[in-house]
Amino acid sequence: MSARGSGGNDKAVTPDDSKAGDVAVGPGSSVTRGVWARVLKGAVGEAVRAYEAMGAGHRERVLEEALAVPADTRTRLVEVLRQARDFAGAARLLEADGDDAGAAPLYEQAGAPLLAAEAWLRVGEQARAAAAFERAGSLEQALALYQALGARESLAHLLGRMHRPMEAAQVFRVLGNAHAELEMLRAVPADDAQRPEAVLRMCELLDAEGATWRALVLLADGIKHATGSGLLLLQAEQARLLQQLGLASAPEGAVAAEKAPPVVDGYGYLKAIPIFDGLSLEDMRDLYRLARPMLLPAGTTVLEKGAKGMGLVVLLEGMVSVSTGPGPDARQLNMLGPGAFLGEISLILDGPVSAHVRAHTVVRALRVTRTDFQYFLETHEAAALRIYRLFTQSLAERVRDLSS
Numbered sequence: 001m002s003a004r005g006s007g008g009n010d011k012a013v014t015p016d017d018s019k020a021g022d023v024a025v026g027p028g029s030s031v032t033r034g035v036w037a038r039v040l041k042g043a044v045g046e047a048v049r050a051y052e053a054m055g056a057g058h059r060e061r062v063l064e065e066a067l068a069v070p071a072d073t074r075t076r077l078v079e080v081l082r083q084a085r086d087f088a089g090a091a092r093l094l095e096a097d098g099d100d101a102g103a104a105p106l107y108e109q110a111g112a113p114l115l116a117a118e119a120w121l122r123v124g125e126q127a128r129a130a131a132a133f134e135r136a137g138s139l140e141q142a143l144a145l146y147q148a149l150g151a152r153e154s155l156a157h158l159l160g161r162m163h164r165p166m167e168a169a170q171v172f173r174v175l176g177n178a179h180a181e182l183e184m185l186r187a188v189p190a191d192d193a194q195r196p197e198a199v200l201r202m203c204e205l206l207d208a209e210g211a212t213w214r215a216l217v218l219l220a221d222g223i224k225h226a227t228g229s230g231l232l233l234l235q236a237e238q239a240r241l242l243q244q245l246g247l248a249s250a251p252e253g254a255v256a257a258e259k260a261p262p263v264v265d266g267y268g269y270l271k272a273i274p275i276f277d278g279l280s281l282e283d284m285r286d287l288y289r290l291a292r293p294m295l296l297p298a299g300t301t302v303l304e305k306g307a308k309g310m311g312l313v314v315l316l317e318g319m320v321s322v323s324t325g326p327g328p329d330a331r332q333l334n335m336l337g338p339g340a341f342l343g344e345i346s347l348i349l350d351g352p353v354s355a356h357v358r359a360h361t362v363v364r365a366l367r368v369t370r371t372d373f374q375y376f377l378e379t380h381e382a383a384a385l386r387i388y389r390l391f392t393q394s395l396a397e398r399v400r401d402l403s404s
Contacts, residue, residue, distance in 0.1 A: 031058050032065060039076050047080045063089050067096060088112055095119060104128070114138060127151065134158060135378050153177075160184055160289060161379070166194050169201070178205055183289040196222065196230030203237055207244075216241055266291065266366040269314050269339045275390045283383040287376055291366040296359045301326070302342070303357040309346025311369040315339065318363035323356050330356065347373045348391055 035054070038047035051059065066074050074093055081090035091106035100119040107116035117132035130145035131154075139162050146155040152171050159168035160183075169184035182205050188198040199222035203215040219238045226234050267288050270276065276284065294313070296302060302313060305325050315338050322334040322342075333355060336342070342357055347370055377384040 029061060029065070032062050035062055035080075036065070039073060039080060042076065044076070044080055044083065047077075048083045051080055051084045051086070059086065059089065063092060066093055071097065082106075088115075091115070091119075101125075104132075108132065117141070130154065131378070156180065156184075157286075157289070157375075160187070161286065163187075166192075166198065169198070173201075177292075178208075179291065179293050180289045181205065183285065187285075190225045193230075196226050196234055199226075200233060200237055203241070207241065212241055212245060216245075266314055266316050269316065269341070270366065270368075272339070273312075273314070273341055273344065274394060275344060275387050277390060278386050279383050283380050286380065287368070287383075290372040290376055291368050292372075294363070294365040294367050296363040296365065298359050298361050298363075300359045300363070301357070302359055302363070302365075303353045303355070305354065305356040306352050309343050309351065309353055309370065311367055311373065312344050312347050313342045314366045314368075315341070316364045316366060318365075319360040320357050320363060321360045323358070326356050326358075335360065346370060348388075 031054075035047055035050045038044075038050055051062065054062070062077070066077050069077070074097065078090045078093050081087075081093070087106045088110035091103040091110060091112075094100075094103040094106065100122040104116045104119035104123070104125070107113070107119060113132045113136035117129045117136060117138070120126075120129035120132055126145050126149055130142045130149065130151070133139075133142035133145065134154075139158060143155070143158055143162070146158060152175055156168045156171035156175065156177075159165075159171065160180075165184040165187040169181045169188075172178075172181035172184060182202060185198040185202045185205075188195050192198075199218060202218055206212070206215040206218070216238065219234055219241070223231060223234050223238065267284075270288055270291065271279075271284055276287070279287070291314070296318075302320055303310065315336060317338055319335055319337045320340075320342075321332055322336060323330040323332045343353070345351070346353070347368065350370065377387065
């Protein structure tokens, strides 16, 4: 921020040029002396209003002139800028004084994640710097930091966003997150040299879940596109699974697909939730990958009334009962089954659960935690805007219904 003039009619303000009360105005020009007078007098509220009334060019002049004032005066100006919500301006002044720890969060408030990332780096906050680089779209820099930190989950999600699915799948495998690993393996293109390896691992995961028929359907498709050693490996796995099922040969593709049980992986249910309406295919797949599978025995408390919300829960199989509380005198409000969802408000508003939900049968579900959802919003700007808009509309409709 080098000081510069704006025209021949401006001159530096001296103690004899202007006074605010009995306080002499320090550095300033004819267009900025009103702010400086109030800053020096300690009239923060008045200084805020004067600063807000300025044009962008004059506000920039104030920031440049701030370099010439004493540190305590600059500190007062920083407070003025905070209250005026010129977070970027306040961050610039703090950065100029070497206060990167103070500047970084202000840059984030200003929507300048790259400047925030660089400030976080200078104070050794590598995790915060990595997250800010990712929000800024500087993915390679974020990747290097996540690798250095050993932040494997963040690393895996970022590799997925960078369209490096096999690498992401390998990290998810180490983490034991089979759901996300399977999602990444699905994303390996059919013409990729690693596709046969991806298909074999998907079959292993599906077979472990008891979805052997689904694995056979996947193998049949993979064999159509494979050649060489990849083809031989897929055929050998097909033979093994057929033997496991007591079959002599593979059914035709249409028959195999017909025999395969319907896929209830939750993606369609998640996509149907109103606040996710309009999200792009890529954004929806990223959100789905963040979901965590849940298996709950009958009688398990899914959501406890009055407790902190656990995020979004989407039911895939089984039934849950919704009641006014956990006690024997509680009144049952509803019974919900596959496709129903609970706790979506807790994704955005951190408040207590308003009803008690218990697994009536064995329940299989997907959960999106508030922490994971906040990460999604921070790294998917267009999706976040759409979600907040729809969430606000939904909330307004609920308020209107209650009022009527």
